[in-house]
Amino acid sequence: MKLTDIILRSNVGRKATTFAAGAMLCSSMAFAQQANKAIVDAIMNEGTQNSQLEKLGRELMDGIGPRLVGTPQMKQANDWAVAKYASWGIPARNEQWGTWRGWERGISHIDMVSPRVKSLEGTQLAWSPGMGKKTATAQTIILPDLADSMAFKAWLPNVKGKFVLISACQPTGRDDANWKTFALPESYTKIRAQRDTVTKQWAARIRKTGLNARTLPRALEQAGALGILTNNWSAGWGVDKIFSAYTKKVPTVDIGLEDYTLVYRLTEAGTPPTLNIHTESKELGEVPTFNTLAEIKGTEKPNEYVMLSAHFDSWDGGTGATDNGTGTLTMMEAMRILKKIYPNPKRTILVGHWGSEEQGLNGSRAFVEDHPEIVANLQALFNQDNGTGRVTSLAGQGFVEAKDYLSRWLTAVPDTIKNRIKTSFPGQPGSGGSDFASFVAVGAPGFSISSLSWDYSTYTWHTNRDTYDKIVFDDVRNNAILAAILAYMASEDPIKTTNTKTPGITWPKQTKATRKGGFD
Missing domain, CATH: 3.50.30.30 (Glucose Oxidase; domain 1)
Structure with a gap:
């Protein structure tokens, strides 16, 4: 099947069809032999030959700079992302989840x-x-x-x-x-x-x-x-x-x-x-804080969701380039590629750029509280937030069936990317550290696509040296391609994921978002 035929089919819509579980699995295997390769090849080509990562990085890190919650630069970044998604034909919005102590760095x-x-x-x-x-x-x-x-x-x-x-x-x-x-x-x-x-x-x-x-x-x-x-x-x-x-x-x-x-x-x-x-520096009083959300609407199962995830905020010693500018760029580029190559997905593909992760995952925790209808119908969430390196690990976060569907989706990923990734199942549920944990805590299938170190913890994590020049764009390109393929495969899979917890594992408890912060 040609890529143009696949896109044409997507553009004219899909006919809903009910299959038994066995038939659905056969359909998934058939798609892997035909449509998957055409779409995946196109994703690879777009992500490699027409990458927008360097341009996005200069605009975000050099132009806007650090994105400390409560600062004008954070709101500027929110608005920039909405406008950028609009330029790609992707509807996006800023959703307020709370307020924070407003502050602006000066000379x-x-x-x-x-x-x-x-x-x-x-x-x-x-x-x-x-x-x-x-x-x-x-x-x-x-x-x-x-x-x-x-x-x-x-x-x-x-x-x-x-x-x-x-x-x-x-x-x-x-x-x-x-x-x-x-x-x-x-x-x-x-x-x-x-x-x-x-x-x-x-x-x-x-x-x-x-x-x-x-x-x-x-x-x-x-x-x-x-x-x-x-x-x-x-x-x-x-x-x-x-x-x-x-x-x-x-x-x-x-x-x-x-x-x-x-x-x-x-x-x-x-x-x-x-x-x-x-x-x-200036005090700005109490200011609203936002998550930036963008979506490519599903055509067959619009009320089931595949999510891409990265926190948008940063500390402001540097410009937040690898924490988490690179995660942000990865997910924005993945969405751009998907809109161009796979414009009418089966399930809705939603991206969340979270605020105030650095103060306790507040933006994503608020989203989980405010959108139970999305969380309950989540096919999978993929989050990236540990530096500029290429993805090298993926764990099942304690979900019994995660090995089945994650392994199935990874089969479509080219060996040059897939062979570097170590998987572990069922894994342990994340209790903090980044925004996927907000979803895991309520039993939703959220996963961290974890990166090679590049001395992240010493040199760029929360430091005065976390700047554009530390970004390794070849690795980030691989990550954007990986995120796009995983989102595509999760969207197309005829089988809905399950979230059975592995017996014997102590599951983390949900923590409520801090909706007003910075004043203590």
Whole structure:
């Protein structure tokens, strides 16, 4: 059967026919021999020869940038996606699921002005208070190792008018692989032990204050500190984790490892440097938050659903390129390909770009709560959210029959992609980590298509280096093609999937979405 014949057949519609289970299986096998190859070949060709991934990546990561929930850039991304889908002839919408603390990053300058002049690499943490047009100039002080909370309270007045360093001074800025390659074995063992000791001792130092990572910064600002300085090193060259601030009145700034340890050493030596800090972030009040949804309507079983899934939001130290810009691009490109090659699917193909995954899967959890009719009729959901690498694993998430239908769908995937994927059945149900878990928790067949690392956890996951240049587009192209083929096969399968849970597995409980967040 020619591709043009298949598309023509889809365009003129399908006639509903009822088959017995055995006949349906024969029909599925027959389709695998004819239509599947034509469609799959066309998907492969479109995804390889006419890929839009680089263009989409530049528009999203370079043009819009990071997509922190509650920021104007997040809403800009929602609107951009709706317009992009419309340009492909795919209906899309933004669906509000809650509200969040609105915040917008502004200009930041962190400079050492004595004992010498040096601009420091640093990032104001998300939702950190701004300073308007003011600049604070002060010396630094290190949180000391005190005996207990009473000693901490006695010391606390010393922070007034100072910038307080509240993170450990790492003994090395080289990653473990570099040490392992070049160091003597005893040096490698020594530096690892030293680093572990420093980390443990600093954690004990904070515990002795009677406070924790959340409450310590607030106590320091209440005592008159002008700002909080941190270093959340990610154990790689020049890379830090960038999360949220806990201060309410003064800025919290993560200083890059090399500059933080410089400032720390000068302070520890009794010659505390003087810093100028200027941050201009803005509070925007309570703002609406959205999921972006797009669909290709089914022609035979429109009330059964195949879903593609990726969270849209990110932290904002970098531009959210691999967490989860690459997952977003994968699913957008898959939908574009499907609309062009397979415009009239049997089942409705729906894509969800979720908001506030980073704060607890809130967008997808809200969708599960708000759309029980979709969840109850879900054929399968495929989610991608662990970096830029090619997909290398697929697990059954604890569903008894997952091996049958996932294996059936994978038979259509070209060997160049399929042979890299390790499957495991029945697997364990995901209890968190990414948005497929929101569906698994309610017994719906949601699956993670999991990717090769590319040092994701160290270098790009929630870091200041998660930028466009880290995207490996050859791998993302493979993932978009894979997602499109899986969606096509799940849509065409004459057999409806089942969601029987494997006996003996403790199933995760459903967690409700946080519908209003960021204000605590």
